[in-house]
Amino acid sequence: MKREDFLTTGQIARRTGITIRALRYYDQIGLLNPSHCNDASLRMYSKEDLIRLQKIQALKYVGLSLNEIKQIIQDNSLPLHDLRSSLVMQKDIIQQKIAHMQFVVKAINESMSILSDKQEQVDWESLGDLIQAVNVEKDWIEQYYNACRLQKRMQLYDKFSVNKIGWHRWLFEHLSHLPNLRVLELGCGDAALWSRNIERVPESWSITLTDLSSGMLDEARKNLGEHSNRFKFLVVDVQAIPYHNNEFDIVIANHMLYHVPDISKAIVEIHRVLKHDGMFYASTMSKRHLQEIEHLVQSFDSQIQVLDHVMERFHLDNGEEILSPWFSEINCIQYEDHMLVDEIQPLINYITSTPMNAREILKGATLDKFIKYISAKLEVVGSIYITKDSGFFLGRK
Secondary structure (H helix, E strand, O other): OOHHHOEEHHHHHHHHOOOHHHHHHHHHOOOOOOOEEOOOOOEEEOHHHHHHHHHHHHHHHHOOOHHHHHHHHHOOOOOOOOHHHHHHHHHHHHHHHHHHHHHHHHHHHHHHHHHHHOOOOOOHHHHHHHHHHHHOOOOHHHHHHHHHHHHHHHHHHHHHEOOOOOHHHHHHHOOOOOOOOEEEEEOOOOOHHHHOOHHHOOOOOEEEEEEOOHHHHHHHHHHHHHHHHHEEEEEOOHHHOOOOOOOEEEEEEEOOHHHOOOHHHHHHHHHHHEEEEEEEEEEEEOOOOOHHHHHHHHHHOOOOOOOOHHHHHOOOOOHHHHHOOOOOEEEEEEEEEEEEEOOHHHHHHHHOOOOOOHHHHOOHHHHHHHHHHHHHHHHHHOOEEEEEEEEEEEEEO
16 A cells, blocks of 8 residues: 555544554553554554544444444444445434433422422422432443444345335334324334334324333434424333223334243233223244244354344234133234345344344355355345244234
């Protein structure tokens, strides 16, 4: 490469505003080593080094320690050199932090209002709520990893799925669209069901979004943006729903029941809060969902696991039996779709993004061999067919 393709430590410092001392310290601890040293032992930075430096500074802003940042930077499963993907993830995490800070400001304002009303005397409960709000700390490194891995999985679905309607649009079409409904979603995640259908949500609906994670509720508020005032948000354990009997016309559990420790207890609670003739939408997958991905990796190495078997606790083949004691009428409605994958990297990204052991095994030389293995298969078949077998149970109380 040419000399002009690199910058010295001093040039980097002047261009970025980061001190030479900080750059040398990053070099010393192995966080950011210059890519090149010339004959005079002058340390030179490339454009890739500058991308790495940008990521370091963004993650410092979020609040990660240098050790945590180093762990992220060294994780081969993350797209270090994909600047756009990196920036998207950084923006998402920073927006989550902003949402949390806004939540804290709201708690402080509410406490100030209480103080004003009570003439500087606040009760223990209000003071405790304020301390809890201020003291909530996110595991930002895990948030970053989760955002990165979720993004990789969604990229595979978005790019190679044959059904272009999309899951969330399809599911929303099956909801009752009567006016003045009270709707409860359990485990709402980032509120994708609502953000992707916001123009179709009736103004007269009263919608409560719940999740066990306050961080996910922050993400839901962020995704809904200016529309978030149309929704109520509450941290809820589905095994103990804090609402009265017969409150909701619709209850939704979108791909979440298989995560609940006591599914039967959760269903009893769901049945309790539903009105008479109320509808319960419980989505899940079958055990055939993405089976070709698992077969692919295990034909390479039988020890590798990609798919999380937790979904086997509540799936399309056993869901009706689980729900039938509580609902008089149950229908299973399936979403017709599959993927045709003809590129290697998106598939690798998906395989190494799940919580199973694939990303621990597929590293270095083993990953190189696996890539060659997939490449050989694609040369023969052109594209890999991957089953998508998902749907929902519609139960009537």
